[in-house]
Amino acid sequence: MHGWNQEHCSINQHNGLDIIRNSGSSVYAMVSGKITDYDPDTHSLTIISSKKVDLWYDKERKVKILYSNVKLKSGLNNGDIVSAGEKIGTSTSDRNCFTTKNEKAVYDYVHVQVYISYDWNSYEMADPRLLINY
Structure with a gap:
């Protein structure tokens, strides 16, 4: 697993997991939403939470989650609308790094980026591990 702010492909500051x-x-699906x-x-998609998510470190907020290298489930x-824990698709062999160099990773993976809403119309990028409740 490559984490937040670790080097990935030629990206020095990796903004996802x-x-x-x-x-x-x-x-x-990590959250219930649209x-x-x-x-x-x-092979990328976004799910926007249908209700506020209880973040263990802060108050409840809406989240937006971007998945890459995922083929959406038929239908x-x-x-x-999907529920948290519902199968949304399968991982692909695309290995896209999404860089200007059109690089490919050396392994198959699913990329996840998380954005947290701090007001009615803006989202800030956050470490996806913040959604994991220990």
Whole structure:
């Protein structure tokens, strides 16, 4: 797993979490919410929480989660509502690094980025590990 602010591909400040997964592995929603911005070409999608998430370090806030290298489950589309823990798709073998150099990683992985809402219209990037309740 490559974590927050670790080097990944040629990216010195990695703003997400890369979870090494074999291609075809199941991927599950981290929060209940609405699927938005699914792009079948880049295999990326976003889920915006349908209600505020209780963050262990702060008050409840809405979150937006970006997943990359994920093929959306058949039957799911932009605008659909999913529940936390529901299967949303499978990991791909794309290995996209999303750099200007068009690099590929040396392993299959799912990339996760988390954004937390601090007012009605803006989200700030946060370490995805903040959603893990110990």
